[in-house]
Amino acid sequence: MVSNKEGGITIDRNSELIFQAEQSVSKYKEVVNQDPYRLHFHLMPPVGLLNDPNGFIQWQGRYHLFYQWNPFKTAHGAKFWGHYSSSNLVDWQEEKIALAPSEWFEKNGCYSGSAIDDKGILKLFYTGNVKVEKGNRETYQCLAESMNGIDFLKKGVVLNLPEGYTAHFRDPKVWKHKDKWYMVIGAQSKQLEGRAVLFSSETLEDWLLIGDVAGTNINGLENFGYMWECPDLFHLKGKEVLLVSPQGLQPEGMLYHNVYNTGYFIGTLNYETGGLEHGDFEELDRGFEFYAPQTTEDDQGRRLLFGWMGVPEQDEDKHPTIPYHWVHCMTIPRELKLVNGRLYQQPVEELQALRKNQVSLENVLIQDDQPFTNLDGIAYELQMDTHEIKADILEITIKDCVHLAYNKKEQIFTLERKSLATGEPEIRQCKLNHLDKVRFFVDTSSIEIFLNDGQEVFTARMFPIVENNAISFKVRNGKVTSSIQKWDLDQQ
Incomplete structure (x- = not known):
């Protein structure tokens, strides 16, 4: 834990930030709850801005959903990880703040990531965002862990930015295949082309670059975005599915009319080279607000999904909830099924x-x-x-x-x-x-x-x-x- 000293008193920066966030929740609670547009059966922020679902997992019989959160204003900024948990995907309990941007490697935001169960320990992988001089940024892939699913200890940086990519390198999704751990990250190449990049590890702390899974000007994809966000790679019914949110797609007929869009590829992943032999990109949701979905597999073998009911930079400041000091929500939880080569989504039963x-x-x-x-x-x-x-x-x-x-x-x-x-x-x-x-x-x-x-x-x-x-x-x-x-x- 990094601490600062002011006037001879040691200040725990993490606790200080969490206290400030809790004060913001308390300050605006009454105003937020007066909003007639507060939802009945969707997850929302208690105050401020909610965006990407993070760390979606069923751990020790309970579902956990973390989320990107700015508790101080209804705009993007130095993100926290808020936290909900549920035994049944219906009744959700608001938990303590999981992550606050308190350390040098995350001082401008604990950006999106995922969760795994490692021998009974709940581990979170996330991107630490750091803004430096002249608007430049640094990016670090970080680890935090918990024995009880509520209190998290930050372990620090486990992966630095590799050669060949810009600092737009984020949103790690981690899973286990056979006896090895894998991580896919959303990235931008030095040529300003969107990428999903694969790494492997034996220890979860030392990661080896395998290669690009897919991206612009790879495997027949031309002009397919300058940045790929929030990748999610999983096995479903004999195939690998890559969910990704490419930025920079241009409208084509009925497709890609949001500022940023989300969709999927279906194919076969080569774990040795990292490459995904895939078919066409398909939009996952045709509506106005859907972005950065994340999935998990539960103990029933279902592939479950939450999405953010919002889109970055798409009239976010125009929502009428903003005078009530909150904005955005999650979708309902959905089950994914592979039917005739396409992903179907169904509300969970x-x-x-x-x-x-x-x-x-x-x-x-x-x-x-x-x-x-x-x-x-x-x-x-x-x-x-x-x-x-x-x-x-x-x-x-x-x-x-x-x-x-x-x-x-x-x-x-x-x-x-x-x-x-x-x-x-x-x-x-x-x-x-x-x-x-x-x-x-x-x-x-x-x-x-x-x-x-x-x-x-x-x-x-x-x-x-x-x-x-x-x-x-x-x-x-x-x-x-x-x-x-x-x-x-x-x-x-």
């Missing part, structure tokens, strides 16, 4: 424990413009099975601020909302050759939409007039027969 007040409508005929007052709600889950679509377009309007539309003829699904910056309509879309099922989770200021059992997913924040909880259906040129189930979802 534990979320069914939140359901109450079920409404069931069987074989409903929807024509023209049709409101359903018994389907209104503040926070709810709705599932619509479309038995037959004999119409050009099916539209669903939620709280008068979000519009979903499926154009059967053009085979396009559209999510529309008002821009947080301009107030003008904006859309996200995907091709969809059929629509059998629409399932969405509506919270006070968010929506997560799962199409055809997770074949496509759209995630977005939304900020309706608070008193408006209406939902309506519109059919253009025809009729739709469907069955609908809706449940209110309990608050945390």
Whole structure:
């Protein structure tokens, strides 16, 4: 522990920062809780800004989710690691602050990373961010560990920046394969090309560079971003999956319309060379707010995911929660499945424990413009099975601020909302050759939409007039027969 002396009194910088963060939580707690846009069943910061999920793991029977956190303002800065834990992925407990940027190797932020279980010890790997003169930066991969899952001891730097990369080198994800540990890091080459880079270790403290997993101008990827953030590499159903958030992609048709985007490659990893023989890049989520997802495998063998319901530098300062001293949230926890060469996402089954007040409508005929007052709600889950679509377009309007539309003829699904910056309509879309099922989770200021059992997913924040909880259906040129189930979802 590095300490400073002022006036003869030794000051523990780590404890001081944590105390200041706790004071910020206390100072603004009442204001934060007055915000009508606080969510019911999503994880949020107690104050300040939340971004990337970190250290997602099931450890000694309990799920732990850490997160990037600035407790002092609703903007990015010197990040802490906040911490939630749960026995069931539904009921979450706020834990003590796990990491504060107190040491020389992290003084400008404890950036993103991951968690492992090493012989019963919970170990966190993260990036220490250091800003030096003239806006330059240094980057260090660091280790902290805990015997109880709550109190963490920093062990310091375990990996320095290797040759061939800029200081944009961060977000270590660590896992074990056979008898060796591996780490994948998001990086930028000296040629300003995005990379995911693989290392190995026997000890978790001495790391050997193996090589680039994938990146711009590798394996047929041309002009595919100047920086790759938050990589996650895992085995699923006989394949390796690389999740990554490339920065610098340009819009192509319906793709890549957020400032920064997230997606995945599926392929085969060569652990000797580090290279991933992969297929095309696929967007993981088609919505407005989704970035930096992280996964873990639990004791049921499920590959689980949390994502940040936000995007860096994308109208973050326009959120109406900011006057209440907080911004951003996590997605609901999701299970990943590999189906016909694509990742499907499905809400974890534990979320069914939140359901109450079920409404069931069987074989409903929807024509023209049709409101359903018994389907209104503040926070709810709705599932619509479309038995037959004999119409050009099916539209669903939620709280008068979000519009979903499926154009059967053009085979396009559209999510529309008002821009947080301009107030003008904006859309996200995907091709969809059929629509059998629409399932969405509506919270006070968010929506997560799962199409055809997770074949496509759209995630977005939304900020309706608070008193408006209406939902309506519109059919253009025809009729739709469907069955609908809706449940209110309990608050945390």
